Amino acid sequence: MSFFEAHRARLEQAVEACRSRSYWSAYPEVASGKIYGETAKADGEAAFKALLGKPFDLGDGGTRQVGREVSPFGMALGITYPAADPDVLIESAIKAGESWARASIEDRVGVCLEIVERINRQSFLIANAAMHTTGQAFMMAFQAAGPHAQDRALEAIAYSYDEMIRVPRTANWSKPQGKGDPIVLDKSFRIVPRGVSLVIGCATFPTWNGYPAIFASLATGNSVIVKPHPGAILPLAITVKIGREVLKEAGFDPNVLTLAPDEADAPVAQELAAHPGVAIVDFTGSPAFGQWVRENSATGLVFTEEAGINAIVIDSTDDFRGMCSNIAFSLSLYSGQMCTAPQNIFVPAAGIETNDGHKSYDEVASAIGSAIDRLLGDPDRAANILGTIQNEATAKRVDAARKLGRIVRDSAPVPVAGFDQARTASPLLLAVDAKDDRAWGEERFGPIAFVIRTESTGESIALASQSARRKGAITASLYTTSDAVIDDAADAFARAGVALSVNLTGGIYVNQSAAFSDYHVSGANPAGNACLTDSAFVANRFRVAPMRRQKAA
């Protein structure tokens, strides 16, 4: 059975899920031996350890060895990866792309589905790789870099497939000519890929943010060069290795998918992006480099996820404790290093009404601080939620942020069992006034949050949505018992292109974005120009070349 037929049912479910946007998931997020095999956890860890301290074999044409990843948990990985010169890499991608471009939609989509399937089987290996590059705690690394990222890949494949099959392969065109014979043309339509697609990855969610672009570009027939963040190469190297194996098995040149590893002091992303041989650029990373990529890529076809400043607006609640706990978790998860994590919590100066009676501004702030303390009271649980700090610069940012406001809850290191050298920091919570926008008006990536005193909920919504328009935002969260406030916020945040969550108090958090349901990033504010995943993310990755032939009358 072909790869396509083997995975067809799952593909069709995925297409349907993208349409309905109800809950659906292909890859189980539970790291259970019953699902992944009783030895999967141990096998994954062993496989990871076997990679440490050695050159990584990608079976490609790289000539130099690069790579200096250091786990935020403390140890250097000691893995090097073969690197080729950009010109060589692009040349080989173009060459490999010729037969890939000519393959049928089904053959290409089948290969992509098989790659994701095999990646899924390596979820525990990828979890270890992600843990020791992103610094996420193991369970989060498993879910975010494993099944959740695989769902995102499948979502992108489903969108690509659906978009390509919307173009008919043939058409019979018969134009009436009054009493005469009709003019008849046989038409056919061919999907033409763009060429070489460059995917520039990030350090915090290398697979989750990279897979949509990788698989959308592959499915639509482009060759893909993956340029991982120098601090998080391994998860994408494993991905590329698996992809190359499947491509080869299916009879394609494995250089359809290659890796362009680099080191922080000898970066290659700019040379690749500015190369005229690159037709598509996908980027996840900082707004500063995002701007460079948008302005300097040789191609006009650039998809970015940059960054923003996410807000929580607190107006009122009928579950004060649930609200504070929910916010505490959102601030703590992966130490605030998610592009969806909130930074700014807007609270009216007059306080709010709750099921526990009126709470003053100060009471709200300290209740959130206490909820964080409660959540992180147990050191093991704390370590499992917070993980570590991916980048030294983030740790320094936390230190520098203390002077930006009144400290409601201070940040502190958190011990991680077994990793004495882990770089950690729990959330820093600061109280500031609305006018202190030099503090809260900038993105402060990491476990840094502000409780901002405003005149009213109206001002809170206005400040949060204006900030989103100016600096970007991916998420917003609202707590209110008033439908009118929900309507106002829905209008303001929709116009600012921000995904709004309302009254989350249970086991779901504003940080979470589900494949097949939540549109991640709107593309409508500076947080990014594209969405994971919608039609616009895939439709321009290929073009249509028509042919028409006069039919003998």
Place this chain on the structure above:
Amino acid sequence: MSFFEAHRARLEQAVEACRSRSYWSAYPEVASGKIYGETAKADGEAAFKALLGKPFDLGDGGTRQVGREVSPFGMALGITYPAADPDVLIESAIKAGESWARASIEDRVGVCLEIVERINRQSFLIANAAMHTTGQAFMMAFQAAGPHAQDRALEAIAYSYDEMIRVPRTANWSKPQGKGDPIVLDKSFRIVPRGVSLVIGCATFPTWNGYPAIFASLATGNSVIVKPHPGAILPLAITVKIGREVLKEAGFDPNVLTLAPDEADAPVAQELAAHPGVAIVDFTGSPAFGQWVRENSATGLVFTEEAGINAIVIDSTDDFRGMCSNIAFSLSLYSGQMCTAPQNIFVPAAGIETNDGHKSYDEVASAIGSAIDRLLGDPDRAANILGTIQNEATAKRVDAARKLGRIVRDSAPVPVAGFDQARTASPLLLAVDAKDDRAWGEERFGPIAFVIRTESTGESIALASQSARRKGAITASLYTTSDAVIDDAADAFARAGVALSVNLTGGIYVNQSAAFSDYHVSGANPAGNACLTDSAFVANRFRVAPMRRQKAA
């Protein structure tokens, strides 16, 4: 009945036609009194004449009067149009866009469909307006600027509608939690327009090339500023006027659709395109200005149709006379001023096999020349096919081109009954060698064509497809009796992003591109970065703003 309900059946047919790409047309191309009303032709002409020599009333806030259109048939139109400063125009478009953005998909699409319907009723007025700006003969102006353009508008509306309704309005998201209660979220998804859309029109097909962008942007909720070519304002001014009337009737601020007229020596397109208030730019025109627009627009969302060099490859034929007649018509129609018109005719030096026996290179060239003479032998018919030369520069280009090769057939003026001052030129046909690419390798817009002597059909295909990759091309045409040659050409032109027509000998021409069936421009070579119309043309004109709300358990 709402506008949407009134036109719903037609919309659904249009959506289906876009999918099947079989023949379909909503607006009859036959300029018949039985269809458009017995007095429609006379009424249209009278309405046109009533506009001449006066300020055009758009009912907008323009403060200056601009406009110096001169008919290529000889007379100055003497019409002026109200012009506003770019800042004022953009401000009013933003303001008007607020309620337009909030309108339902159905309300917006209904308004768009009604506008096209009313434009259709004014097809004879628009035909006169197009004739005396583009310089097309009346019948062509009627079809291309009238019903064909209206079909293109409907196609863009259908794509926009289909794309928007692919996003569900609500979803119930219920995530199982093992033995516990599921997590349930009520989700809703809102279509968020980009903002202000600028459509920069061209002089040769102002409505046909402008309508897709205008209606795709309107349907998806954006305000539209139409910046017509200074030489062809009237057809778009009539369009905007009708649009504003319908918007007003439907209760919207008519400034959702405004005109930004200018004069050649005081252009406003650059100021508008570079304005940060403009979110989408659509451009049809020269590659030089197209490049400026792509590189300097404030927004990254730019759709262009620029220009290319279209080729005919002649390998062999079983209908030599039909082939020559067909090519002659393609070269003559609107004096080669179509973006789809061929310029380069590649013929092997050894000649070709035909149903009339072997024909040498010279015989092929002179047979095409003779076919042009035959086609244009009757002066009335000649005038009806050729129309006039829109731009003085094109006439000069024809004169200058004579020295580029051996003249097979010379260009000459053609009398137009009733218009002594008409600027006309029949096709110039030159014989050159493949190595004379300084002659044929540049776009020579207008009635200028080359018969290029190549070593072989293989070289013909290679040269034509390489030229398309380098300089752009929208169409290619092939004559051959060999399926292998068809396959080779299909591969080469598809990879170059060129729409290929094979063995056209009857009443259909390579220049013609049908709405709902032919994808016009691939977006895959320098002839343009977008296609009329596909998903990619509409999908990025709006974004999705999600909202999710925790449901009480």
